[in-house]
Every structure is written in C-alpha cells, then in structure tokens.
Amino acid sequence: MNIPVTSIHGIGPVKAEILKTEAGIETVEDLLYYIPRKYLDRSLIKPMVDCFSNEEVTVGGKIISVNLIRRRQILLQVDVSDGTDIVSAVFFGAAGFLQKLFNEGDFILLSGRINILRGKQIVHPDFDFIDESSDIKSVNTGRIIPLYRSTNSLKKNGFDSRGFRRLVKSVLEHYISRIEETIPESILNKYGLIRISDALKGIHFPDTIEHAEQSRMRLAFNEIYFFQYYILLLKKINNAVLPYSRTISAKAAEKFIKTLKFSLTNDQLRAVDEISADLNSPYPMNRLLQGDVGSGKTVVALAGAVITISRGRQAALMVPTEILAQQHYETSLKILPENIRTILITGSMTQKERKTAYEMISSGNADLVIGTHALIQSAVNFKQLGYIIIDEQHRFGVEQRGKLRTKGETPDLLVMTATPIPRSLSMTLYGDLDVSYIREKPADRLPVKTLAFPVSRLGGVYNSMRNYLKQGRQIFYVLPIIEESEKIDLKSAVETYNHLKDTVFTDMSVALLHGKIPQNEKDDIMLRFRKGEINILVSTTVIEVGIDIPNANVMVIEHSERFGLAQLHQLRGRVGRGEHQSFCILIHPEKISGDAEERIKILTESDDGFIISEKDLQLRGSGQLIGTRQHGFTDFEFADLGTDIDIIINARREAEIAISELQDMEEELNNIRHNRFNKQLKGLRHKRILSLLS
Incomplete structure (x- = not known):
C-alpha cells in the first residue's frame, strides 16, 4: 500500500515531513510497520476503593464533577466515581482547553499513579472516554497499551505514544482491508500462523500479551521467509556455471599440507577438503569460513590459494588493518612454497614501492597479493584474479567486497570471521554462502x-602481573571507555594508563591505545608491542580483532561486567598464542547485576566460542515483549534470532521449496529489484537485503 501519509485525516505536508525525517514514515504501510517498542498492561480495571498510594492503576467510572481550581496556577480537577470511591484526574497547564473535553455524566477510564492528597488523585493520567455498556475498546487505557519510539520533534507535533496510538488505530480502521496476504494459505495452515492483517492489528493492539506474541511470530515468519527467499535466489543465480574450465586437481593442497611443520586438526582438514571441492566444481565458490579465535583459519584459506595459484591464476587476501596485513604477509612467507610470489600492498607504501607492486600484479608476477582496502583502488589491476580471501569480513562494506570481486572474472570467494556466529544467525544472515566450521584448537x-x-583484589592482580613481566612476558590491560562519563562511574583508559605508568609499574614500558588515536599511530604502537619494546599495553577494545602477539600471555579486563560475552571471548583470544600458559583476568565491582554475573560465569567455564556465541545471543537477543527488545546482532524488527529457531528453520525450508519451483530466476530477481515485492520488503527493512539487491 504505497499510500502517502497525507491521505490520513489530520496529516498535512508539515507533519508528513516530520514523520518522514524523524521516523522514516512516508506511507500508510510504513506506519503499520512502525511497531511498538514495548507494552504496558492496563487491562485490569481496579475498584477505586482498592487503590493505594504510589500504585500504577487503571480505574473507570462516571464523571461526577469538573472544576477549574485557582491556586498558584490554574489546574483542572475531574472527579470520577465507580461507586466504591472517588479518584480525581488533575491536569496542570492548558486547563481551560482540557475542561471542554470533560462533561459530567460521561464515562471514562483513567490510567496512572495514585497519589493521596485531599483524596485519591492521578496527575496527568492517560484517559479514554467509553460508553457505559461498551466492552472497553479503548486506545490508551483498559487494555494492553503499545508504547512507540518518539523524539522531541515528534512529540512537539503530537506524535508521542498517545498520538501514534490514535493514528495507528485510524489507519487500521480505514486501510486494514487492503492489506494483501503475502504467504500462501497452505503454509499458514501448516504452521498455525495468523493472517498478516490480523498480525498487524495484534502487534499494535493485542488483547493479551500472548496475542502480541502470536502476532510477532507471524511477522517474524514473514521477515525470515522473504529474507531467505531473496538470498537463496541470489545464491542460485551466483552459482551459474563458470565462464572457463577448471583443471581438476586436489594434489596441490595435499602437497602444501605435507610441507607444513605442524599438523592440521580434523576440522582444518575438513575445511580444506570443502574448499578443494568448491575449487574443483564448475561453479564459483562462495564460502564462509568460521573459526574460533586461534583455530587456524589462515592456513586453511591459504591452502585454497595454493590450488588457485597452481592453475596459473592469482589470489588476493584483504584485511581491515595494516598490522593484520603485515601479520598475514609474514605468515605466508613462512608457510607457503618458495615458488609462490607474495607481495604486500598498504596505504603507507612509498610511491616507488607502490608502482613496482602494481606492475607485478598487472603482469602476473605476483601470485598472492595481501593488503588492506588499498587492494580495491582503481590502480590495482590483476592479470588473472581467481581467488579472494576476505578476513574479518564484517569490517568491510558490501561495496568494498564487490569492488574486489570485479577485479577478476568470476573469482572464487572465501570470507573468514573469528567471531563465531550462532547457527540460527549464520543460517539467516549468510544463507547465500556455504559454511565451513573450525572448532578444534591446535593440539599444542x-x-x-x-x-x-x-x-578489591586488584592489588593482588598487580603483583601477579609483575611476576609475569619479570619472566619476560607482556600484558594487555583493557578497559571499556577512554573518557569519564557522567552517567557511568568508570575509570578511563587514560587515567589507568597514567596510574600504571607513574605509580605501579614505573620501571616498565607502558603504552596507551584507544579509538581516538590516528590509525598510523595505532599501527606503530602495535608494531612496538609485537617487537617486545612495550611491556604493558593499556587499551580499549580496539585490539579485539586479529592481533597476534605470542609473547603476551596475560589479558586483564577491568569493568568486565560492561562487555558482552562474545566481546570478552574475542579479547581473551588475543592471548594464548605462544608456548606459555596464558591467563585472562576479569575484574568487576563488588556488586554486579545477575546478567553480568552470568556472563562472567560462562566465560570462566567455557573457552568454546561457538557455545559462547549461542549463550550471548540468548542473553542479549531474546528480548521481552513487556520491556525494551534488545537485538544484539541484527536489525530485524520482529525475528528474535536467539529464540525463534523453529521459525527460522521452517521459514528457510519453505523458501527453499519456493525457489526450487521457480521457472525463471533472473526474471524473478528483476521483479524484486523493481519493487514487485515491495510489500514484503516493508516487513524487512534489513540492510543486508537492500545491499544484496543493489
């Protein structure tokens, strides 16, 4: 329903512009999908005689008097009786205007907090007028009440929660019959799902909390179904036969593995086999390699590069930072066969170095090219790019990844992440990719x-730190912020750095790393830390991805209660990469919340990133309908990837069936791009969908 909001009574051009800029609402359909952020249960109407001070209540009765009272300021007092007692509704400001709304003899519902002052009263209550014999189909009281996201600008124009309730109710009354069903009847019956029109009514004005959940589940099914439909369609199209023939061979990877000075784990060998199978198929590879921190993803990815290079094609490895590019470059030189020519491209290269590197790439004299986003510059031209590895792929935008792929003729793609992704999330977000998992850690x-x-035990921690420093080890010391906050009483990284440097470890080299330091300075600090020139690195979470310092065997995390589980696990993964026993020390206040205590307990009991990611999703993404929903990983509006496992599995199954029955996939994709399925997209609003379709 692409009907502009100006079609709604009371919405002119000015208010329409406010709705657009502040809430992204341009059409009637946008408004229907502007879902409540939480609910208040006002369905229980309490006898006035049973109302007590400071209690949140909903009461109803007949207006017995309406009076303007002149004290320090004019106020309006509306006395309401239900026959058991009297409760007064008191309003300050605009009292004269409000007086015109209330008439003796009218029946009304009031909701708010009871005060006892010259009798029972509620100051500025929410209210609804009702018929004495009605079944109380109110909007603001006497039911489950939706609360909406709003801003100061929206509120000034009448779009607070009360205004949105009134607006949505009007739209539902006038337009709900025009809502088209988007899922086949057979699927609705199969899974016991309600119709889309009923779900939209129920998500805004549920009869019960269970009704709200039933509505959310239907909308979540829509969201996951069409998301899966689109990415599975893209997967089918992307899996078109390669425009060239592959030389079938598995020996290159086998020979490479035999030259290694260490043994691969079973998971690593399985992942190499999966990549080899892809590289021997007539279709381009699109694979996600998931591995826990320290599980050895790089060597697996390089095995694929060896296969590609053995066929006379080039490989590229793109990473988010120069320090990581340098690490991968050094690793490649150590483990790859000597005949593979590897070069490093970074933004800090001199013009002469850059020119030489570009010539090697374009002439085909560079087999493996490692670099940051500098690889996607227009001056970088490959002779025959056949294999792309993208490390920490979530750090790159779709556009950056796409630019690198255009530098070759249908190159194979392997994206890697050291952030284990829960199965439900992986299935949903990366349905267009095949997935390989590495859970085992190297045996040594x-x-x-x-x-x-x-x-209170921090002094003892300092003593332990000194013992490890005397043994020649290095230490990460992490905090969650870099400046004092008025709202959160946390020590800043700057203060901690000064304290450790000037008071506790005056004889040691202490450095500070945080997000506001320029990238070139960050890289210099990390390089000095890798060389052993720095003993203690005080840092915010900017160190969490990919840094490999084998000599650092202690990670101290202050205010660990402020970090998420997955984040803590990633930080912990920065140590434990050398031959010595490593420690992660979590410092927390004497009293912490139950959730924080649970996170810390999970981390001390498990080092499996996949288990931890599942727990993290459950803790951060489950949400509550009464209370603010917390989408820890995605911006889905209805689906909860921590708990909606059955919905995800069922929706994906049905999407796969629908795709398998398509006659013309290219035409279908074209229809989607031209908004034929706009009504489904309205239920998604998901950045990944839009980027995939662009």
Missing part, C-alpha cells in the same frame, strides 16, 4: 585460564 596450544576477581 594450551587453553587460556580465565579467572574473575572483584576490584
């Missing part, structure tokens, strides 16, 4: 011991 790697201490 000692697990990191994780300990938790209250802040």
Whole structure:
C-alpha cells in the first residue's frame, strides 16, 4: 500500500515531513510497520476503593464533577466515581482547553499513579472516554497499551505514544482491508500462523500479551521467509556455471599440507577438503569460513590459494588493518612454497614501492597479493584474479567486497570471521554462502585460564602481573571507555594508563591505545608491542580483532561486567598464542547485576566460542515483549534470532521449496529489484537485503 501519509485525516505536508525525517514514515504501510517498542498492561480495571498510594492503576467510572481550581496556577480537577470511591484526574497547564473535553455524566477510564492528597488523585493520567455498556475498546487505557519510539520533534507535533496510538488505530480502521496476504494459505495452515492483517492489528493492539506474541511470530515468519527467499535466489543465480574450465586437481593442497611443520586438526582438514571441492566444481565458490579465535583459519584459506595459484591464476587476501596485513604477509612467507610470489600492498607504501607492486600484479608476477582496502583502488589491476580471501569480513562494506570481486572474472570467494556466529544467525544472515566450521584448537596450544576477581583484589592482580613481566612476558590491560562519563562511574583508559605508568609499574614500558588515536599511530604502537619494546599495553577494545602477539600471555579486563560475552571471548583470544600458559583476568565491582554475573560465569567455564556465541545471543537477543527488545546482532524488527529457531528453520525450508519451483530466476530477481515485492520488503527493512539487491 504505497499510500502517502497525507491521505490520513489530520496529516498535512508539515507533519508528513516530520514523520518522514524523524521516523522514516512516508506511507500508510510504513506506519503499520512502525511497531511498538514495548507494552504496558492496563487491562485490569481496579475498584477505586482498592487503590493505594504510589500504585500504577487503571480505574473507570462516571464523571461526577469538573472544576477549574485557582491556586498558584490554574489546574483542572475531574472527579470520577465507580461507586466504591472517588479518584480525581488533575491536569496542570492548558486547563481551560482540557475542561471542554470533560462533561459530567460521561464515562471514562483513567490510567496512572495514585497519589493521596485531599483524596485519591492521578496527575496527568492517560484517559479514554467509553460508553457505559461498551466492552472497553479503548486506545490508551483498559487494555494492553503499545508504547512507540518518539523524539522531541515528534512529540512537539503530537506524535508521542498517545498520538501514534490514535493514528495507528485510524489507519487500521480505514486501510486494514487492503492489506494483501503475502504467504500462501497452505503454509499458514501448516504452521498455525495468523493472517498478516490480523498480525498487524495484534502487534499494535493485542488483547493479551500472548496475542502480541502470536502476532510477532507471524511477522517474524514473514521477515525470515522473504529474507531467505531473496538470498537463496541470489545464491542460485551466483552459482551459474563458470565462464572457463577448471583443471581438476586436489594434489596441490595435499602437497602444501605435507610441507607444513605442524599438523592440521580434523576440522582444518575438513575445511580444506570443502574448499578443494568448491575449487574443483564448475561453479564459483562462495564460502564462509568460521573459526574460533586461534583455530587456524589462515592456513586453511591459504591452502585454497595454493590450488588457485597452481592453475596459473592469482589470489588476493584483504584485511581491515595494516598490522593484520603485515601479520598475514609474514605468515605466508613462512608457510607457503618458495615458488609462490607474495607481495604486500598498504596505504603507507612509498610511491616507488607502490608502482613496482602494481606492475607485478598487472603482469602476473605476483601470485598472492595481501593488503588492506588499498587492494580495491582503481590502480590495482590483476592479470588473472581467481581467488579472494576476505578476513574479518564484517569490517568491510558490501561495496568494498564487490569492488574486489570485479577485479577478476568470476573469482572464487572465501570470507573468514573469528567471531563465531550462532547457527540460527549464520543460517539467516549468510544463507547465500556455504559454511565451513573450525572448532578444534591446535593440539599444542594450551587453553587460556580465565579467572574473575572483584576490584578489591586488584592489588593482588598487580603483583601477579609483575611476576609475569619479570619472566619476560607482556600484558594487555583493557578497559571499556577512554573518557569519564557522567552517567557511568568508570575509570578511563587514560587515567589507568597514567596510574600504571607513574605509580605501579614505573620501571616498565607502558603504552596507551584507544579509538581516538590516528590509525598510523595505532599501527606503530602495535608494531612496538609485537617487537617486545612495550611491556604493558593499556587499551580499549580496539585490539579485539586479529592481533597476534605470542609473547603476551596475560589479558586483564577491568569493568568486565560492561562487555558482552562474545566481546570478552574475542579479547581473551588475543592471548594464548605462544608456548606459555596464558591467563585472562576479569575484574568487576563488588556488586554486579545477575546478567553480568552470568556472563562472567560462562566465560570462566567455557573457552568454546561457538557455545559462547549461542549463550550471548540468548542473553542479549531474546528480548521481552513487556520491556525494551534488545537485538544484539541484527536489525530485524520482529525475528528474535536467539529464540525463534523453529521459525527460522521452517521459514528457510519453505523458501527453499519456493525457489526450487521457480521457472525463471533472473526474471524473478528483476521483479524484486523493481519493487514487485515491495510489500514484503516493508516487513524487512534489513540492510543486508537492500545491499544484496543493489
């Protein structure tokens, strides 16, 4: 329904512009999908005689008097009786205007907090007028009440929660019959789903909390179904036969593995086999390699590069930072066969170095090219790019990844992440990619011991740190912020840095790393830390991705209660990469919340990133309908990827069936791009969908 909001009574051009800029609402359909942020249960109407001070209540009765009272300021007092007692509704400001709304003998519902002052009263209550014999189909009281996201600008123009309730109710009354069903009747019956029109009514004005959840589940099914439909369609289209023939061979990877000075785990070998199978198929590879921190993803990815290079084609490895590019470059030189020519491209290269590198790439004299986003510059031209590895792929935008792919003729793509993704999330977000998992850690790697201490034990932690420093080890010291906050009483990284440097470890080299430091300075600090020139690195979470410092075997995290589970696990993964036993020490206040205590407990008991990511999704993404929903990982509006596992599985199954029955996939994709399925997209509003279709 592409009907502009100006078609709604009372919405002119000025208010329409406010709705557009502040809430993204331009059409009637936008408004229907502007879902409540939470609900208040006002369905229980309480006898006035049973109302007590400071209690949130909903009461109803007949207006017995309406009076303007002149004290320090004019106020309006509306006395309401239900036959058991009297409750007064009191209004300050605009009292004269409000007086015209109330008439003796009218029946009304009031909701708010009871005060006892010259009798029972509610100051500025929410209210609804009702018929004495009505079944109380109110908007603001006497039912489950939706609360909407609003801003100061919206509120000034009448679009607070009360205004949105009134507006949505009007739209539902006038336009709900025009809402088209988007899912086949057979699927609705199969899974016991309500119709889309009933779901939209129920999500805004549910009869019960259970009704709201039933409506959310239907809208979540829509969201997941069409999301899966689109990305599975793209997967089918992207899997078109390659425009060239592959030389079938698995020996290149086998020979490479035999030259390694270490043994691969079973998971690594399985992942290499999966990549090899892709590279021997007539279709381009589109694969996600998931591996826990320290599981050895890089060597697996390089095995694929060896296969591609053995066929005379080039490989590229793109990483988010120069320090990571340098690390991968050094690793490649150590483990790849000597005949593979590897070069490094970074933004800090001199003009002469850059020119030489570009010539090697374009002439085909560079087999493996490693670099940051500098790889996507127009001056970088490959002779025959056949294999792309993107490390920490979530750090790159779709446009950046796309630019790199255009530098080759249908190159194979392997994206890697060291952030384990829960199965439900992986299935949903990366349905267009095949997935390989590496859960095992190398056999010679000692697990990191994780300990938790209250802040009162910090002195003892300092003593332990000094012992490890005397042994020649290095230490990460992490905090969640870099400046004092008026709202959160946390020590800043700057203060901690000064304290450690000037008071506790005056004989040691202490450095500070945080998000406001320019990138070139960050890289310089990390390089010095890698070389052992820095003993203690005080940092915010900017170190969490990919840094490999084998000599650093202690990670201290202050205010660990402020971090998410997955974030803590990633930080912990920065240690435990050398031959010595490593430790992660979590410092927290004496008293912490139950959720924070649970997070810390999980981390001390498990070092499996996949288990931790599932727990993190459950803790951060489950949400509550009464209360603010917390989407820890995505911006889906209805689907909860922590708990809606059945919906995800069922919706994906039905999407796969629908795709398998399509006659012309290219035509279908073209229809989607031209908004034929606009009504489904309205239920998605998901950045990944829009980027995939662009």
